[in-house]
Amino acid sequence: VESRLRAADGNYRWFLMLGEPLRNAQGSVVRWFGTCTDIEDLKQAEEALKIQEAQLRALTTRLQQVREEERAMVARDLHDQIGQILTAIKMDMTWLARRLPEKKGEAHDRIKKAIELISDGARSMRKICSGLRPGILDDLGLAAAIEWQAGEFASRTGVSCQVSLPQDDLRLDGDLATAIFRIFQESLTNVARHAEAQAVRASLYTQNGNLLLVVVDDGKGFREAEISGSLGLLGMKERAQACGGDLQISSSPGDGTTVTVRVPLHSHAPSVNDHAHSNSR
Ligand SMILES: Nc1ncnc2c1ncn2[C@@H]1O[C@H](COP(=O)(O)OP(=O)(O)OP(=O)(O)O)[C@@H](O)[C@H]1O
Ligand SMILES: [Mg+2]
Numbered sequence: 001v002e003s004r005l006r007a008a009d010g011n012y013r014w015f016l017m018l019g020e021p022l023r024n025a026q027g028s029v030v031r032w033f034g035t036c037t038d039i040e041d042l043k044q045a046e047e048a049l050k051i052q053e054a055q056l057r058a059l060t061t062r063l064q065q066v067r068e069e070e071r072a073m074v075a076r077d078l079h080d081q082i083g084q085i086l087t088a089i090k091m092d093m094t095w096l097a098r099r100l101p102e103k104k105g106e107a108h109d110r111i112k113k114a115i116e117l118i119s120d121g122a123r124s125m126r127k128i129c130s131g132l133r134p135g136i137l138d139d140l141g142l143a144a145a146i147e148w149q150a151g152e153f154a155s156r157t158g159v160s161c162q163v164s165l166p167q168d169d170l171r172l173d174g175d176l177a178t179a180i181f182r183i184f185q186e187s188l189t190n191v192a193r194h195a196e197a198q199a200v201r202a203s204l205y206t207q208n209g210n211l212l213l214v215v216v217d218d219g220k221g222f223r224e225a226e227i228s229g230s231l232g233l234l235g236m237k238e239r240a241q242a243c244g245g246d247l248q249i250s251s252s253p254g255d256g257t258t259v260t261v262r263v264p265l266h267s268h269a270p271s272v273n274d275h276a277h278s279n280s281r
Helices: 040-099 106-132 135-139 142-157 174-195 231-242
Strands: 002-006 012-023 029-038 160-164 199-207 210-217 246-251 257-264
Touching (some): 012 040, 040 106, 106 135, 135 142, 174 210, 174 257
Antiparallel strands (some): 002 012, 012 029, 199 210
16 A cells, blocks of 8 residues: 655655564454554655656657758758749859850850759758648648658559548648658658568548558568667657657568558647656757
8 A cells, every 4th residue: 555654754755565464263353463664765856757758758759849940941941042043043053054156155155054953952942841741731731741651662662552532631730640651751762772562551530539540561561579679660659649640550570561640639738747847848
């Protein structure tokens, strides 16, 4: 039994008490034997650990948010500012090419080459931008972004990637859409890096007020017990938990891997202040 008792110094502390009755021949208790251990320090350490855990979790969530905001900002600035400059240079070059007295010759070739280089630059800039944060996620939403990412994955890896998406508009909160999208990206990265799969099937659907994303591959699978210190899977779980949901991985060697994310729609993620007595922010 754990109980709070007054200690010798007059303060209340937590004690762990263990007792054994000594009975006589008739079975009635004659005496109690037992120990009483002061566990106040242990209790306090447990409490401190719980608070630290909640704070760490909040910090992770915040770091991810900041990272996401920064990526979006860099992508937007790159796209808007550098994009405009490149377009302007290209227009000027084209104008110049038209004004050249002769339509052939070295000057003309060089201008043509420069215009091609500018187009290449614009293309790789767009690629970098969508790598940082796909505009489609903000413009057209999660389902469209997942479809786009599946297509990118298939064309880059040669592994087929079928997606099934909900018919109607999901209208998700931005953080939730981002979390699910990043989890999807990380699942695909894992498939590309480890699974040696032929095909991936992903489905996004709602069920009983939850949003579910299931990603199944037919690759070589793995034993979860043999994974230690891996940050990718941990990050995926953290993201799901930050949205108030959870993430399950089921995999066995030779049998492929299934990642299932479930997050409640229309509910707020637990805040730190629910767990810890923190007054930050
Ligand atoms: N789809 C999969 N198929 C087969 N093995 C997988 C799959 N996903 C994960 N694994 C195994 O689980 C391990 C942990 O994955 P996790 O994403 O956490 O780490 P990682 O991909 O090795 O590194 P990173 O931290 O960069 O993501 C991988 O090293 C791999 O052995
Ligand atoms: Mg990984």
